[in-house]
Amino acid sequence: MNEGVEWALHSCLNLSWATPGEAVTAGKLAAFYDLPAAYLNKQLQALARAGILTSTSGPRGGFRLARSPEEITLLDVVTAIEGPEDAFKCEQILAQGPGGRPDVDYRAHCVISQSMRSAELAWRRELAGRTLADLKATVERRFPHVPETTRNGFANVRP
Amino acid sequence: MNEGVEWALHSCLNLSWATPGEAVTAGKLAAFYDLPAAYLNKQLQALARAGILTSTSGPRGGFRLARSPEEITLLDVVTAIEGPEDAFKCEQILAQGPGGRPDVDYRAHCVISQSMRSAELAWRRELAGRTLADLKATVERRFPHVPETTRNGFANVRP
DNA sequence: GTCATACTACTCGGATAAGAACTGTCCGAGTGGGGTAGG
DNA sequence: CCTACCCCACTCGGACAGTTCTTATCCGAGTAGTATGAC
Numbered sequence: 525m526n527e528g529v530e531w532a533l534h535s536c537l538n539l540s541w542a543t544p545g546e547a548v549t550a551g552k553l554a555a556f557y558d559l560p561a562a563y564l565n566k567q568l569q570a571l572a573r574a575g576i577l578t579s580t581s582g583p584r585g586g587f588r589l590a591r592s593p594e595e596i597t598l599l600d601v602v603t604a605i606e607g608p609e610d611a612f613k614c615e616q617i618l619a620q621g622p623g624g625r626p627d628v629d630y631r632a633h634c635v636i637s638q639s640m641r642s643a644e645l646a647w648r649r650e651l652a653g654r655t656l657a658d659l660k661a662t663v664e665r666r667f668p669h670v671p672e673t674t675r676n677g678f679a680n681v682r683p
Numbered sequence: 684m685n686e687g688v689e690w691a692l693h694s695c696l697n698l699s700w701a702t703p704g705e706a707v708t709a710g711k712l713a714a715f716y717d718l719p720a721a722y723l724n725k726q727l728q729a730l731a732r733a734g735i736l737t738s739t740s741g742p743r744g745g746f747r748l749a750r751s752p753e754e755i756t757l758l759d760v761v762t763a764i765e766g767p768e769d770a771f772k773c774e775q776i777l778a779q780g781p782g783g784r785p786d787v788d789y790r791a792h793c794v795i796s797q798s799m800r801s802a803e804l805a806w807r808r809e810l811a812g813r814t815l816a817d818l819k820a821t822v823e824r825r826f827p828h829v830p831e832t833t834r835n836g837f838a839n840v841r842p
Numbered sequence: 843g844t845c846a847t848a849c850t851a852c853t854c855g856g857a858t859a860a861g862a863a864c865t866g867t868c869c870g871a872g873t874g875g876g877g878t879a880g881g
Numbered sequence: 882c883c884t885a886c887c888c889c890a891c892t893c894g895g896a897c898a899g900t901t902c903t904t905a906t907c908c909g910a911g912t913a914g915t916a917t918g919a920c
Contacts, residue, residue: 525770526864533795534776549892557776563866569894582873583891598798611684611770617693617716622836635818636692639757643809650802659794666794677781685903708853722905728855741912744853 528567529605531559535568536576536601540593540660541674547586548678555681556674567605574604593656599648601656612640687726688764690718694727695735695760699752699819700833706745707837714840715833726764733763752815758807760815771799 535553542548550568554561568587571577576596577587589596614637616630624630631637663670694712701707709727713720727746730736735755736746748755773796775789783789790796822829 525772527772527774528865529771530774530776530795533799537795547892551892556780558779559776560866562868565893566866566895572893579893580873581871581891581893583875585873585892587893598802612688613684613686615686615689617689617718620717621715622832635821636689636696639810639813639818640692643757643806646809647802647806650805651798654798659798662794673781687904706853710853719905721907724854725856725905731854738854739912740852740854740910742852742914744912746854 526605528563528570529602531557531564532567532571532601532605533598535564535587536571536589536596536656537659537663538674538678539577539587539589540656541671542588542678543675545588547580547584547588549586552678552681553587556677571601571604574600576600576604589656593660596656597652598654598656598659599651602651610641610644612637612644614640685764687722687729688761690716690723691726691730691760691764692757694723695730695748695755695815696818696822697833697837698736698746698748699815700830701747701837702834704747706739706743706747708745711837711840712746715836730760730763733759735759735763748815752819755815756811757813757815757818758810761810769800769803771796771803773799 534557538553538556539548550565551561553559553568554564568577568579572579572587572590575590578590579585579587614631614634616634616637618624618630618634619626619628631641693716697712697715698707709724710720712718712727713723727736727738731738731746731749734749737749738744738746773790773793775793775796777783777789777793778785778787790800
């Protein structure tokens, strides 16, 4: 799995603590964890294309959450970075085997494909059941100072 | 996910239908689905290292299942090919952030890391709950001719 | 006829290239704000 | 003092290299069976 997934998740969480109505630049988000700014920008672009973030150019520009944290699941973020395809891609090699026919869709009939897909659905279900708001609440319960620390970080950091 | 996972799963299933006590060469397993023999051999080596298959060199050599299909889970095969590490690798970037400390293991404390790991455990649980014997039984129920077809394939195929 | 021996063909095993994907970097298009000059 | 305009710094966005991982290939070490020749 791409490194960018971790960056994207942390950045989204940090954005949920930003001052409402204020955009945060990729540079500031990157400086937060000492990440390469241009590359993080690339991941944030993907999130914007997926409709999770909105982007603004120019001075006072940057990124902000496109909707409330309750409406952003971990699956949304992961899918935005990794793409929508399943990790296990059934190549339908049964079609090449004895008795295999080119006109049959083995993704629906092959037992192996079904089993792998079933496991992947369990994974997706777990991710889809957790929202950014859940994570936000948990962090704020465990570490109450984090929201303020994050806002201060955005204000003080010089990228 | 690696292409080899699909090949390995199909090959293990085919091996479960081989004549007992008889080894099947990588060449025959590859010819079954028209796969590159040398590369499939590499995957089978990984399965052998993981203790899922046993390998024999020389004439009349090849691969066979190291234990009964009831004792081989899909997770065993996937782990043998993909490696034991989680797909999502927490790089503990929180340690670089404000208030982050190098002596803390953030894989245990970071909420994001925990959530991703939780999803991955659901995936593993699903795979660990399905054995080669389950797949074998399902296929034999749906397509009773497959075991004989497979054995004939092993006997007739000229790699 | 029997046995020991050398040979040959066969198979796995690891070392070696080609290709793709991920990671990282750079510069241009567009935008908003601030400075400046005129009224 | 107020307003309109122009310039500039800032930010995202996509195009461009470096590195790692996956895919594919090849040849050598070891083995089992077989043919051969001596006894």
